[in-house]
Amino acid sequence: MLVPPLRPLATLNLEPNIRSRLHNAGYRTTADLGNVTAEALAQELGVPLHQANSVVQQLNKDTVVSISALEALARERRRLSISTFSKAFDSMLGGSGVPTGRVTEICGAPGMGKTQLGMQLCVNVQIPISCGGAEGEAIYIDTEGSFVVERVAEIARATYRSVGGSEENEKEQVDEYLSRIHYFRIHGYLEQIALINQMDQFLKKHPNVKLMVIDSIAFHFRQNFTDMGLRTRLLNGMAQNFRRFADMSDMAVVLMNQMTTRITRGEQSNNNTATLVPALGDSWGHASTNRIILFWQRELRHAMIVKSPNLQQRTIQYAVTGDGIRDPPTTNPTPNNPRKRPLDE
Amino acid sequence: MDLEQVDLPPRIYRALKRACFDTIDQVLHLSATELATRTSLEQRDVQDTLTILSEAVYSCVLCKSTALLERRQQYDRLSVGDPYIDAVLRGGVLTSSITEVHGKSAVGKTQLMLQLCIMAQLPVELGGLASGALYIATEQTFPINRFAQLEQHMKKRFPQLSNMNMSDNVHIVHIRDHETQQHILSYHLATAMLTHNIRLVIVDSIAANFRGDEDVASWDAAARAKAIFELGASLKKLAHEYNAAVVCVNQVTDIFNDTISHATVGGIQGGDPYLRVTACVQKDPNEDAVTPTLGLAWSNIVNTRIKMSRRDTLVPESDIVCANGSETAACNITRTLTVCFGPHLPLSNCKFEITASGIVGLSADK
Incomplete structure (x- = not known):
């Protein structure tokens, strides 16, 4: 049994006249109002029904709902993942790919394959459940203009073949894949915020969306901002929304981020070191649940998970091929740290 | 608003x-x-x-799910006018996006730009965009003589174009300082593109007004990065709104080994991540290590990056000729066009040479 929290009425968002009427009628806390109906309250205070309604609505909203850890675990186990088609990449993310219900951030310098990864996921999220996919739709928010439909079609064709699709209706199937990717092109940070504001409605209309890719989150927030406080506030607001989408509709949110150079003064004053770090500053690091950095090393593409509550830190290799994201051809797997084992076993 | x-x-x-x-x-x-x-x-x-x-x-209602399928046709390619180079670029320069071409001086960047100016005017069935071109020159003046020469060759190649006056459809702007550049790009360009049906914008070069302008030289790195991002955003917006190809020529700068060895990714030391970010694969030790200017900030804006390079090798037995001063006869020039990255392109390259009729690709086995 949930006990309604005792909260002073003055802390509710009420119009001044209602607040004073409630006060005059002797109501002080939410408990005083109890289970009053809107009609009764309207009559008693002598206010229009819609105003009384808003009071009652706020009362009901305040009941806190919690779930137990066991329920949460069960929910976690029901969660689907979206495969990247690179076994190493998937296993780095816990075995089966990008998790739904989570915000995953992928950072990388230009040309690392962020967009390729985004396009691959948009296609792979549609793989039928019978073939181990999530059978959902995808939203692609493009802020940089790198989304090339022809390339997506190419990846879709390869995916369709690898899940054992027949050749005769390949073209229709590829078109089908494309039609389930909802694409938005954004030209400014305000548009980005405006789109996110409307996302709730969009998701209501398209309940089967299981993936949202934003490529990239940083681009429009790295210009025109003189007030860095405002930038941080807007980004945090957006991060809240992403977490909410991920949780509510149980979808995977994938944020692409750019890299920037940070110069740190070395011990000797002439020994400055340049470090590549994800853009948008330190506070943005809290926005995502999992954070992955992509980088080149010895002519090979590497991915490293740098932040995660349940995955161990490790580095893997992946490749970008004509068909999309795959494992590199010469597999010399990076040895796992034997002292650790994945937490979700 | x-x-x-x-x-x-x-x-x-x-x-x-x-x-x-x-x-x-x-x-x-x-x-x-x-x-x-x-x-x-x-x-x-x-x-x-x-x-x-x-x-x-932002009107989100307009974006129906079928819109993506319709967009598929929207992606036009501007052919370079040469089958080998087009093959490397998979049809040509992509519209609605920003392509960067970088390389040392005298490598043929401006030649390629002139060729694109002509190709843009060609009808769609010949690989063009049937539109005008806008040429923003920030370094040297527009080489109009060479343009006329290329025009003649193109008309010989396609006789049906003989009554077309190609220089009429190339609009040239000379900009000498950063402030004017910013102003023209953000306010004038959109109007010009609309009135003259322009679907190719060339900026030759993007770096000159960042590197040469005294005003900009006094800015700190953050202010410069911000200016670069604003420039990129306005170019991207134009490219998308008018479905235009935006091609930016970029200068290069030498890489000093010092800075590379200090570059680390996410705290992990080692490798050459920074080098690979901006420069292309350096498999050839004879090639100089160069990287495009304007740093990582600009690299983040570019959609497709193309590198042009040349290698001059002296022909051994012609040493004496060389001493006499006629160096051209003594040198073998190999020029290469390399794709560094692009959302739709595999990393590949193609050798080419520059002839009177323009840039001519060579097949891989030559």
Whole structure:
């Protein structure tokens, strides 16, 4: 049994006249109002029904709902993942790919394959459940203009073949894949915020969306901002929304981020070191649940998970091929740290 | 955008005005709760306000799921006019996006640009865009003689174009300082593109006004990066709105080994991540290590990056000729065009040479 929290009425968002009427009628806390109906309250205070309604609505909203850890675990186990088609990449993310219900951030310098990864996921999220996919739709928010439909079609064709699709209706199937990717092109940070504001409605209309890719989150927030406080506030607001989408509709949110150079003064004053770090500053690091950095090393593409509550830190290799994201051809797997084992076993 | 321009219910409009809001951005900068406290509107009204204003800024209703399929046709390619180079670029330069071509001086960057100016005017069935071209020159003046020469060769190749006056459709702007550049790109370009049906914008080069302008030279790195991002954003917007190909020529700078060895990724030392970010694969030790200018900030803006390089090798037995001063006869020049990255392109390259009729690709086995 949930006990309604005792909260002073003055802390509710009420119009001044209602607040004073409630006060005059002797109501002080939410408990005083109890289970009053809107009609009764309207009559008693002598206010229009819609105003009384808003009071009652706020009362009901305040009941806190919690779930137990066991329920949460069960929910976690029901969660689907979206495969990247690179076994190493998937296993780095816990075995089966990008998790739904989570915000995953992928950072990388230009040309690392962020967009390729985004396009691959948009296609792979549609793989039928019978073939181990999530059978959902995808939203692609493009802020940089790198989304090339022809390339997506190419990846879709390869995916369709690898899940054992027949050749005769390949073209229709590829078109089908494309039609389930909802694409938005954004030209400014305000548009980005405006789109996110409307996302709730969009998701209501398209309940089967299981993936949202934003490529990239940083681009429009790295210009025109003189007030860095405002930038941080807007980004945090957006991060809240992403977490909410991920949780509510149980979808995977994938944020692409750019890299920037940070110069740190070395011990000797002439020994400055340049470090590549994800853009948008330190506070943005809290926005995502999992954070992955992509980088080149010895002519090979590497991915490293740098932040995660349940995955161990490790580095893997992946490749970008004509068909999309795959494992590199010469597999010399990076040895796992034997002292650790994945937490979700 | 001002609040007056949006169709808000009068009651909400008055409440916003009372709370001293004048523009949409001021309202959208706030969270729903904060807006409720500032305007003392009811929760439902606040939601409505945000929705109405958001729709005014970005109309999401227009993006139906089928739109993506329609977009597929929208991606036009501007052919370079040579089958081998087109093959490397998979059809040519992509419209609606930014392509960068970088390389040392005298490698043929401007030659390629001139060729694109001509190709853009060709009808679609010949690989062109059937449109005009806009050439923003920030370094040297537009080489009009060479352009006329290329035009003649193109007309010989396609006789059906003989009564077309190609120099009429190339609009040339010379810009010498950063402030003018910013002004023209953000205000004048859109109008010019609309009135003259322009679908190819060439900036030759993007770096000159960042590197040469005294005003800019005094800025700190952050201010410079910000200016680069603003420039990139306005170019991207134009490219998308007019479905135009934006091609930027970039200068290069030498890489000093020092900076590379210090570069680390996410705290992991080793490798050459920074080098690979901006420069292409350096398999050939004879090639100089160069990287495009304007750093990582500009690299983040570029959609497709193309590198042009040349290698001069002296022909051994012609040493004496070389000493006499006729160096050209003694040198073998190998030019290469390399794709560094692009969302739709595999990393590949193609050798080419520059002839009187323009840039000519060579097949891989030559």
